[in-house]
Amino acid sequence: MSGFVIGQRDIRARLPHRFPMLLVDRVVDVVPGERLTALKAVSCNEPWYEKLGPETPDEDFGYPKSLLVESWCQSAGVLATWDDPNPDVLDGQVMLFGGMTGVEFHRPVLPGEVLEHRVRLDRRVDDTVLFEGESRSAGETVMTVGRIVMAFRPAEALRPPP
């Protein structure tokens, strides 16, 4: 696992997300237009754990499922924009999270685990891209993703109302 395809420098040149919401650490495999595998190490130093006190039971240290989804989606975003990255959400075509179906969580993920997000590009229809895949840790599937929909829209679509 020592080799990787791209690390933080290149990931930051592809995704607009930053601390504490940049949830992809490295990309270890990619077939452009087809599939990508990315790693994300879960740490108790992430801000979501800051408020948990000494009485917190072990199970409450589970990584937030919503962020597990976000981390997987960011990996999908790296694949979707592999040939034409745009890390600027204020300009050009930006990638929007359109929706998801059939996302199942199989067991909690705890600090110290390294998630391996496996993303497959299912279909691209006009400005919409559909993905499927799973996340694994320690040889186990922790989440399956039936379908994630990403849509590319002009940056103006995100502007707040005047």
Added chain:
Amino acid sequence: MSGGASPLAGHVEVLPSDDGPATEARFAVGTAETVLPGHYPGFPIFPGVCLVECAHQSALATVPDGAKGAELEAVESTRFTGPVFPGDTVDISLGWKATGDGHWQCRAKLTTERGNAASVRLRFRTQETPEAAA
């Protein structure tokens, strides 16, 4: 109830109901929300997954008597239909139903003053499922 790790700094507020179980909740998106500096720098937008988290926490806060101890098993579906910005208040309407074998479904509709923001369908599993007992 939802005392675990969460990307939300603020708290979901369940609105009291005059007749029957609560079905309405509210989340105020403060400018100090933890995620905003990184989503995105200089252009804060409340992430879609945080709307799912709002639905999740609202569901846990309104869980029906028969579903106590329920745990999120799946996001059955979600559609994001409008961006949410710091300063917005998200109104959340919830509907629970038992789907058998210890499973429960919670549908949530999230809106802001500009209209629909997301619709979310979550599946929960209670501790006492046949699979868990096997």
